[in-house]
Amino acid sequence: MKILYAIQGTGNGHLSRAKDVIPAFMKRVNVDVMISGVQADLELPFPVKYRYKGLSFIFGKGGGVDLFETFRQNRIRRVIREIKECPVEDYDLVINDFEPISAWACRLKGVRCISLSHQAALRSKRVPRPGHVDWMGSFILKNYAPCNDYFGFHFKKYDDRIFTPIIRQEIRDQDLNELGHYTVYLPAYGDKKLIKVLSQIKEVNWQVFSKHSKETYQKGNISIQPINGQKFSESMASSSGVLCGAGFETPAEALYLMKKLLVIPMKQQYEQHFNAEGLKDMGVPVIKKLGKRHIKEIKKWVDDGRVIRVHFPDQTQMIVDQLLHEYITSVEQSVKKLQFSIPKFKIAQ
Numbered sequence: 001m002k003i004l005y006a007i008q009g010t011g012n013g014h015l016s017r018a019k020d021v022i023p024a025f026m027k028r029v030n031v032d033v034m035i036s037g038v039q040a041d042l043e044l045p046f047p048v049k050y051r052y053k054g055l056s057f058i059f060g061k062g063g064g065v066d067l068f069e070t071f072r073q074n075r076i077r078r079v080i081r082e083i084k085e086c087p088v089e090d091y092d093l094v095i096n097d098f099e100p101i102s103a104w105a106c107r108l109k110g111v112r113c114i115s116l117s118h119q120a121a122l123r124s125k126r127v128p129r130p131g132h133v134d135w136m137g138s139f140i141l142k143n144y145a146p147c148n149d150y151f152g153f154h155f156k157k158y159d160d161r162i163f164t165p166i167i168r169q170e171i172r173d174q175d176l177n178e179l180g181h182y183t184v185y186l187p188a189y190g191d192k193k194l195i196k197v198l199s200q201i202k203e204v205n206w207q208v209f210s211k212h213s214k215e216t217y218q219k220g221n222i223s224i225q226p227i228n229g230q231k232f233s234e235s236m237a238s239s240s241g242v243l244c245g246a247g248f249e250t251p252a253e254a255l256y257l258m259k260k261l262l263v264i265p266m267k268q269q270y271e272q273h274f275n276a277e278g279l280k281d282m283g284v285p286v287i288k289k290l291g292k293r294h295i296k297e298i299k300k301w302v303d304d305g306r307v308i309r310v311h312f313p314d315q316t317q318m319i320v321d322q323l324l325h326e327y328i329t330s331v332e333q334s335v336k337k338l339q340f341s342i343p344k345f346k347i348a349q
Helices: 013-026 067-073 076-085 100-109 135-143 191-198 229-237 249-256 270-282 292-304 316-341
Strands: 002-008 030-036 050-052 093-097 113-117 149-153 182-185 206-210 217-219 222-226 241-245 260-264
Touching (some): 002 013, 002 100, 013 249, 100 113, 149 316, 206 229, 241 292
Parallel strands (some): 002 093, 093 113
Antiparallel strands (some): 217 222
């Protein structure tokens, strides 16, 4: 059996999860890897057979998605060409982590495509939902990467096909300690904004991992450094707390590492507002944005924040095996139905 594992390359969470998911598939089937998107900072330790620009959301510096840059860089003719060129017909099955090019290529060419992603979990009516309705956000979550079937991840097992987060082995193997600093990852904010706000809490040593800086430098009690996966993991594991966006992988890893957590959902990212509700459901504090009005809340979290206890067992191989078993079973049933529906003719004597 040959599958294509297609990964969304906007942000680092999808690629982080793939580091553990791909080896689990490789134990059972032949796997080729595809990535689309231009906003990731991590590299996979596996060969990547296909790379596309895809449909990327471009992070701004004011706390949200830069809509102008997003529309400017996502040229529809190129996207259509990539969908037509994507060779999904060469595979028995496509596993999709919220990746639009392969998903729409499968829809166009009639190839089976199964979603294995955090976004898949948000389709369930049982997950906590934001208090506001974002029609565009809902449309994107439903139609950005449409698939035939869905397996999802969330902070809790809200439904039968929702599993707790996949925590990569690199994080599971980290030595835990506490050196007194706070780790920060807010890619939708520029360095100047981060420094302006966090410098007001002078008693804290902030270690900021920046999407907007290519060099390491120090500003008072704040160190700014480019994103580096290993250094970021080490910083989180030795921190007193983690301040980050309301994505999925980073909050999940911080919770697993037993660090107190504070999140700020990104503007124009409906998914992050779903995540914020899920984290609130667990007792994690959420603030609306990074601004002077929220300095007191950040300081209160530094002084009084608590660790939320979670149980995220290593189920990666089990999830992959269940997905493959259900797929093979559905194929076998389809074949039986086809055989049953074929009329039998008697040969005239």
